[in-house]
Amino acid sequence: MSPLDRSSPPASGAIRDFDFPDTERSRLENGIDLRVACVPRLPLVTLDLFMRGGEQALDAERAGLAVLAAEAIDGGTRRRSGADLSEELERLGARVSAYAGWEGTTVSLTCLADRLEEVFPFLAELVLEPDFPAGEVDRAREQRLASIRQRSMDPGALASDRALGRYFAPDVPYARPVGGTEASISSVDRRTLLGYADAAYRPGGRGGFVVAGDVEPKEVSELVLRHLGSWMGAPGGVSAFKAEPATRERRVTVVHRPGSVQSEIRVGHVGTDRATPDYFPLLVGNMLFGGTFTSRLNLNLRERHGFTYGVRSRFSYRSAAGPFEVSTAVANDVTAPAVREILAEMERLVDGGPTDEEVASTRDFAAGVFGLQIETVDQIATRLTHLVVFGLDDRYFNDYRDNVRGVTTAATAEAVARHMRPAEAQVVVVGDADEIARPLEALAIGPVEVVRGDGA
Amino acid sequence: MSRLSIPVERHRLDNGLRVVLSPDPTVPVVAVNLWYGVGSRNERAGKTGFAHLFEHMMFQGSTHVPKNKHFELVERAGGTLNATTWFDRTNYFETLPSHHLELALWLESDRMGWMLPAMDQEKLDNQRDVVKNEKRQRYDNQPYGDWDERLQSLVFPPDHPYHHTVIGAMADLEAATLDDVAAFFETYYRPNNAVLAIAGDFESGRALEAVDRYFGEIEAGAPVPRLPGNPDVAPLIGGTVRDDVVANVPLPRVIMAFRIPPYSSPDFATVEVARALLGQGKASRLYRRLVRERRVAKSVVAYAFPLLTGASMLLVWATGYPGASPRDLEKALAEEIEGLVEAAPEEVERAIALSEADLVSSLEHQSERADRLAMFELYFDDPDRINHDLERLEAVSIDQVRAFAAERLGPNNRAVVTYRPGEER
Numbered sequence: 001m002s003p004l005d006r007s008s009p010p011a012s013g014a015i016r017d018f019d020f021p022d023t024e025r026s027r028l029e030n031g032i033d034l035r036v037a038c039v040p041r042l043p044l045v046t047l048d049l050f051m052r053g054g055e056q057a058l059d060a061e062r063a064g065l066a067v068l069a070a071e072a073i074d075g076g077t078r079r080r081s082g083a084d085l086s087e088e089l090e091r092l093g094a095r096v097s098a099y100a101g102w103e104g105t106t107v108s109l110t111c112l113a114d115r116l117e118e119v120f121p122f123l124a125e126l127v128l129e130p131d132f133p134a135g136e137v138d139r140a141r142e143q144r145l146a147s148i149r150q151r152s153m154d155p156g157a158l159a160s161d162r163a164l165g166r167y168f169a170p171d172v173p174y175a176r177p178v179g180g181t182e183a184s185i186s187s188v189d190r191r192t193l194l195g196y197a198d199a200a201y202r203p204g205g206r207g208g209f210v211v212a213g214d215v216e217p218k219e220v221s222e223l224v225l226r227h228l229g230s231w232m233g234a235p236g237g238v239s240a241f242k243a244e245p246a247t248r249e250r251r252v253t254v255v256h257r258p259g260s261v262q263s264e265i266r267v268g269h270v271g272t273d274r275a276t277p278d279y280f281p282l283l284v285g286n287m288l289f290g291g292t293f294t295s296r297l298n299l300n301l302r303e304r305h306g307f308t309y310g311v312r313s314r315f316s317y318r319s320a321a322g323p324f325e326v327s328t329a330v331a332n333d334v335t336a337p338a339v340r341e342i343l344a345e346m347e348r349l350v351d352g353g354p355t356d357e358e359v360a361s362t363r364d365f366a367a368g369v370f371g372l373q374i375e376t377v378d379q380i381a382t383r384l385t386h387l388v389v390f391g392l393d394d395r396y397f398n399d400y401r402d403n404v405r406g407v408t409t410a411a412t413a414e415a416v417a418r419h420m421r422p423a424e425a426q427v428v429v430v431g432d433a434d435e436i437a438r439p440l441e442a443l444a445i446g447p448v449e450v451v452r453g454d455g456a
Numbered sequence: 457m458s459r460l461s462i463p464v465e466r467h468r469l470d471n472g473l474r475v476v477l478s479p480d481p482t483v484p485v486v487a488v489n490l491w492y493g494v495g496s497r498n499e500r501a502g503k504t505g506f507a508h509l510f511e512h513m514m515f516q517g518s519t520h521v522p523k524n525k526h527f528e529l530v531e532r533a534g535g536t537l538n539a540t541t542w543f544d545r546t547n548y549f550e551t552l553p554s555h556h557l558e559l560a561l562w563l564e565s566d567r568m569g570w571m572l573p574a575m576d577q578e579k580l581d582n583q584r585d586v587v588k589n590e591k592r593q594r595y596d597n598q599p600y601g602d603w604d605e606r607l608q609s610l611v612f613p614p615d616h617p618y619h620h621t622v623i624g625a626m627a628d629l630e631a632a633t634l635d636d637v638a639a640f641f642e643t644y645y646r647p648n649n650a651v652l653a654i655a656g657d658f659e660s661g662r663a664l665e666a667v668d669r670y671f672g673e674i675e676a677g678a679p680v681p682r683l684p685g686n687p688d689v690a691p692l693i694g695g696t697v698r699d700d701v702v703a704n705v706p707l708p709r710v711i712m713a714f715r716i717p718p719y720s721s722p723d724f725a726t727v728e729v730a731r732a733l734l735g736q737g738k739a740s741r742l743y744r745r746l747v748r749e750r751r752v753a754k755s756v757v758a759y760a761f762p763l764l765t766g767a768s769m770l771l772v773w774a775t776g777y778p779g780a781s782p783r784d785l786e787k788a789l790a791e792e793i794e795g796l797v798e799a800a801p802e803e804v805e806r807a808i809a810l811s812e813a814d815l816v817s818s819l820e821h822q823s824e825r826a827d828r829l830a831m832f833e834l835y836f837d838d839p840d841r842i843n844h845d846l847e848r849l850e851a852v853s854i855d856q857v858r859a860f861a862a863e864r865l866g867p868n869n870r871a872v873v874t875y876r877p878g879e880e881r
Contacts, residue, residue: 004669006520006570009529010562013555016484016657041482042460042816074738083748086738091806093813112813139751146707146754146777153599153706259704259880262589262597293527303524306585309593329593361532368534368553375483376820 020397024217033208036217045213046381047109053200054104056173057238064180066100073098075136078129094119113214124227132193159264159430166426169244204234208388212380243321245270250446256433257453263335263431271324274317274390281415288362307338336439346422353413367401464840471676472648476829476839478655486554486656489826491547494644497617505624508541512583519570551823554657565670599705610697610871615685646677653830656822687766698872708776709875710786713769719762725848726856732807734758782874796861801854
C-alpha cells in the first residue's frame with residue numbers, strides 16, 4: 001500500500017439535510033401560548049415556562065427581586081414543604097429549576113418522558129401556589145447576599161459588574177448587576193415575594209410554554225389544561241426605556257485589587273437590541289472579531305502575543321440595547337499592551353472591514369455549528385423559548401442557516417461600523433493599580449481613574 | 457424502567473490503536489474523541505504541569521497542518537473542538553457535521569504521526585505564556601484557587617503520582633524544553649497508547665476503513681514506562697490531616713476529602729451511591745440538612761474523583777456565611793457525613809432515579825457518548841459498560857453504603873482544608 005497523500009485536508013462527504021424540528025403551536029383558552037416540538041430521539045422531555053417581566057421591569061430599589069423569587073420558588077407551596085417537594089420530584093428523577101433574567105422568569109423541568117404525567121402537577125403547583133415559607137425566604141435571601149459578596153471578590157465577576165455602570169447611564173436597568181445589590185436585597189421578606197409572585201407569575205403578556213421531547217402535542221395540551229387551566233391574568237407591563245450610554249468619552253477605570261497577579265479586562269459600550277435589522281451581519285462580524293478561537297482578537301492576544309489564556313467579545317441582545325463587550329485576563333506586566341491591542345483590533349475592523357475570506361469562513365462556521373446546537377431536547381426548548389422572549393417568527397430557526405449564509409462582506413462591514421465604537425469604549429480593569437495604572441495612563445487613550453474594589 | 461441501548465463496536469489496528477464505533481444516524485452530527493493513556497500522573501519531579509503544556513503544543517501544528525490551521529479547518533466545517541488533561545489521561549475531541557468526519561481523522565492522525573517536525577522554540581514560548589496565564593486565571597488569581605494543591609498533598613503522600621496538581625508549578629513550566637516535548641511525544645503519543653472513539657452519524661464499515669487509512673501507517677511505540685513514584689498507598693489516611701488557611705476569600709469554606717478505592721475497584725459503585733446520597737440534588741443529605749434545615753452552609757458539593765492509580769478521593773465541601781467559624785462548619789459537615797451510617801433505602805432509590813435521568817440526558821450528546829466510550833475502553837477494556845453503568849449503581853445495597861461510611865468516612869481517613877476570610881499571612 002502506498003503511503004496516503006496527507007498534503008491537503010480531505011474532501012467532505014455528502015451533506016445531510018437537517019432541519020429544526022417542526023413545532024405545533026396553539027393558544028389555549030386561558031391565553032397560554034403553547035409550542036410543542038416532537039423530538040423522539042431519546043425518552044426525555046424538557047418544559048420551559050416563560051413569564052414576562054424580569055429584572056428590567058423592576059426599579060433600582062427592587063433590583064434582584066425577580067432573581068431572588070426564582071431562587072426561592074422551590075422553598076415550598078401551599079400543599080407541601082420545600083423539602084418534601086424536592087424529595088418527591090427527585091424520586092421521580094425530575095430536575096426542576098427556575099431562573100430569572102432581564103426579560104422574565106423561566107421555570108424548567110426535565111424528566112424521562114414516561115414520568116411526565118406524574119411530574120407535571122408539581123410544575124403547576126410551583127407556579128400557581130408558591131408559598132415562600134419565611135425560613136426558606138431567609139435562606140434564599142442570605143444565599144443571594146452571600147453570592148453578591150462572592151461576586152465582589154471574584155476578579156472576573158467584579159470586572160463585569162463594574163463595567164456595566166461605566167457603559168450605561170445610571171437610570172438604565174442594565175447599569176446594575178442582574179442579581180441585585182446588598183441594599184436592594186436585604187429587606188426582602190416573605191410578603192414581598194408573595195406579592196411579587198402573585199403579580200408576575202401570570203400566563204399572559206406574551207409569556208409562553210415550550211415543550212420539546214418524546215411527547216405528543218395532544219397529550220401535552222391536555223396536561224396543561226388539566227393543571228394550568230385555571231391560571232389567568234397577565235403581569236404588569238414593562239415600561240419601555242432607551243439604553244442610554246453613561247458617556248461618549250473614552251475612559252479607563254482601574255479597580256484596585258492589591259496583590260492581583262493578573263488583570264481582568266473589560267472593554268465595551270452600549271451595543272444594540274435583539275430586534276436590530278443588523279442581527280445576522282453583526283453575528284458574523286462579532287464572531288470573526290472575538291467569537292471563535294480563530295477570531296482576530298484571540299489570534300492576536302493569545303496565539304501571537306501569549307498575553308492571555310483566551311479573549312472573547314460578545315453582543316448581549318436584549319429587548320433594549322444590551323452591552324457589547326470584550327473580556328480577557330492577562331498578566332500584570334502586559335495589561336496596557338493588551339488594552340492597546342484590543343482597541344487597535346476594534347479600530348482595524350471598523351475602519352478596514354473584514355475580508356471576504358473571513359466572512360465566508362465565519363458564515364460556514366455559524367451555519368454548520370447550528371446543527372450541533374440543536375442536538376438535545378434542552379437545546380431545542382431553549383431556542384423555542386428564545387422565540388417567545390423576543391417575539392421572533394415561528395419559522396425563525398428553520399430559516400436561520402439561510403439567513404446566516406446570506407450575510408455579505410459589505411453588510412458585515414456596515415454592521416460592524418454601526419455597532420462597534422472604539423472611540424467611545426469604556427475600559428475597566430480589575431487588578432493591582434500600583435503595577436498597571438501608570439502604563440495605562442501612558443497609553444493616552446483617555447482619562448484613567450483608580451477606584452477601590454470594595455466600592456469606596 | 458426504560459433501558460438504553462447504545463451501539464458499541466470494538467476494533468484494533470495492527471499498530472495497537474483501539475477503535476470504538478457507535479453509529480447513530482438520528483442527527484447528522486459526529487463526535488470524535490481520542491484518549492491517550494498519559495496524564496499528570498506520568499510526570500516526574502521537576503516536570504509538573506508538562507502533560508498539560510504538551511496538550512497545548514498539540515494544537516501548534518504538525519507536518520501537514522500549519523499553526524492555527526487545525527482550529528480554522530474545524531471551525532470552517534461548523535465544528536467545535538477542544539482537549540483536556542487530567543490525572544490519568546489526556547483527550548482531544550472534535551464534534552462536526554457528520555459529512556466532515558474525515559477532516560477530524562486527518563487532523564488527529566497528522567499530529568499523532570507527524571507532530572514533532574512542526575515544533576519550534578517560538579511556539580513553545582508562546583504556549584508556555586498561554587498556560588501560565590491559564591494558571592493565573594483559574595488558580596492563582598482566584599479566591600480558594602489553591603485548594604486542590606493543598607488537598608492533594610494531604611490525601612496522597614509525596615511519592616504518589618497524585619501528590620501534585622495537573623496544572624503544575626510555575627517553575628516547572630518555566631523549565632520545559634523542546635527536548636521534553638520530543639521525549640514525551642515519543643514515549644506516550646503512540647497509537648498503542650491511545651483509544652479512538654467515534655459516535656454519531658456514520659456507516660461503520662466506511663468509518664473503520666477511513667480510520668485505518670489515516671492511522672494505520674503510524675508506527676507503534678514501545679510499551680509506556682511504569683509510573684514514576686509509588687502508586688501503592690494505604691487504604692486509609694490514618695487520622696485527620698489538615699491545613700487551615702486565612703486568605704482573601706469572600707466566605708468561609710471547608711473542603712474535606714476521604715481516601716477511597718480507585719475507579720477500577722468494584723467498590724467504586726458504592727462510593728458513587730454514597731456520593732449521591734450526600735450531594736446529588738436538593739433532597740440529598742448535605743443540601744437538606746446543612747443548607748435547608750440548619751442553614752449553616754450557603755452551598756455544598758460532593759464529588760467522587762474517578763481516579764485509577766492506587767486510590768482515589770471523595771471530595772465534599774461546604775461554603776459558609778459571612779462571619780461563621782470554619783470549625784463550626786467543619787463539625788456540622790462531619791456530622792452529616794458520618795450520619796450516612798444510618799442511611800435509609802429510600803435515599804438510594806432517589807439517587808438511582810436521578811442518576812438514570814441524568815445518564816439519559818447526558819447521552820443525548822454524541823460527544824458525551826464518544827467521551828465515555830473512549831474512557832471505558834482505555835480504563836476497563838469494556839466500552840459496553842456505557843450500557844450497564846446504571847446497573848452497577850442499582851446493585852449497591854444499603855448495607856454496603858452504611859459499611860462504606862463506617863469504614864471510610866470517619867476521622868481516621870479525613871483530609872481537611874479550611875478557609876477563613878482575612879488578611880493573607
